[in-house]
Amino acid sequence: MALTVSGDVLLIIFVHGFKGTDQTFSQFPERLQHILTETVPDVSVECIVFPAYETKGDLNEAVIRFSDWLTTLTVEKEVASGGGAGRAKIVLCGHSMGGLLTADTLQEFVRGRPDANAPLWPKIIACLAFDTPYLGLNPGVFKDSATKALEYAQAARTVGTGFLGALAGFGASKATTPPPSETPPNAGGWGKWSGPATYALGGALLAGAAAGVTYYKRDDLALSFSWATDHLKYVGNLWDNAALNKRLEQLVESEEKEGIIFRNFYTFIPPTPLLNSAGRTFIVLPKKSSHVASRFILARNGLATTEVEAHTGMFAAKTNDGYYDLGLEAANAIRTAILTSRGTLVES
Template structure:
């Protein structure tokens, strides 16, 4: 029986039908390339429908898991697979962009650890959990695109502040607004609730001036950025840039309803455990994990910036990259047209905005091809011929039927 490799695409924060290109172009391109690289299997694509990136991460993961399970059940039934949990004819690769990669990772960890109940941060993870290989649906790997598994790079906000604002005090004024509506983003507590008054017209949404009684603005800015520099923590301003990249100061009321979803990026210990679980799955169950991340190229010259006494690296990326601990397979995808990290992040799958689009698709194909060099792939074959389709000789035997000599 010819088996099926299912590529399941999951969009990220505030993504939707156009995340993977106009008319889902990237999903089609990757399907075709993988089909050529792995001719022994059928390659099919499903795209998780647009979902609300509101509420806690666990609820989102739970809904996705149920949806995918139903999809694969239908495929196994249609294929007539005798035992889909023991010998599945369908294996799935979860392909997530941005926060979609975290949804994918959480779903996989929950599936392999047989934990259907999710906390607000996803699966409750032990330091070294026990995994079961008999998972359904069977996940072959998680292929992430620019997913901030270790948090958002502090350079996202640092470079943006330097390039877009006249001084750091203005940037502080904008970023400090987050403290009133997104305490969950960095664990702070606030006395009041976020304002529910309607947002002003777009033309009137100027950056608020810093408070005169607020002390040294640069110190506040540095403190905010320092959270991002901590292991796995998200930059406060980086999160804002990610949520609404066109204007850091626009639409805080819009962002406030979604902070709970991205709040998991602020919890460094959970970020570390998630990556550790993915590495453990690779070692114990041969379930793979890779993250193809964006890096700015020629259009955005590299430069060093001091933030809280720390010199940020010259390579400008959207994601924090692993340094001291193993982080799986991380591959760079250079965008020579993008001028800022958020732009490269959002336009990964748009050929006119990403000159490296073709290489991105080819690199992703090679990653998937490498993952399928296993027994499951090698034993995939074309459907056997039915008896009525087998040509017979005049003796009623197939030409391939061996002749047995009667020696009696």
């Protein structure tokens, strides 16, 4: 027996991006659900994370899989609510390449209608993206990653040289120092070896630590560079300017003609005195004079040191000091979508 639910049934669907997982969004979905439940009347909110999927192969195949999953989910939720087709209102939230996936899925449903005047089903009322490279990745992502890797390589080389020099000096000084003639009183068996063993062990540990740090940092910092290049391998059409612009135009058209709210919240690292004179972004931004620009919303992150860190860490307060503001901005966009779908939005 279906359980009748009063008010709107709102399903907020989260889709991760390149190499993402079910944990990509951390507690962000729960935060959005709480804000909307408390601030929007007559709405039953449920946040659902699309199960982790392999981010490789053809993007169109991923669109088909997601479309099938969303169709089945919508039917189940509408039946459970006791309403008919169109009862559930859908908000698509995609991080990174997940924003490309949700945008293309939206267009599949729009084009799949019998005619342009037919109602859209599933009833998608908003398509929100989080740091999605609709116009490609910012070239600075590669530049900063390569520069940072070179800095660490130089630092590791300096540290390694220093340790080798210190160890060489230590060996020379020990060779000219005569061994002690007596063992300290009450030292026991360990006392005979404590001095030489401590120095030798300490030197080995320090040398090993230096080598370990060098190796660790090499892998750790090369990750951001390889991450960015792999990102491009997965979605080759990031180089296709015509296709990128067409996708954006379709999103704007869907908002203007269908009332489907579109926003892209992009990470922004503020300028750093003496290091970076300008703010940094993970994605390429549209020209300020473009009609698309108003849909790109700045999401400040003063904790991240690289664009990749800002991009991957935007859904946790410990890695993003703009986390709470991001939640409020996203909730406001969804609230606008709900009121628009009800026909009760009053322009200020």
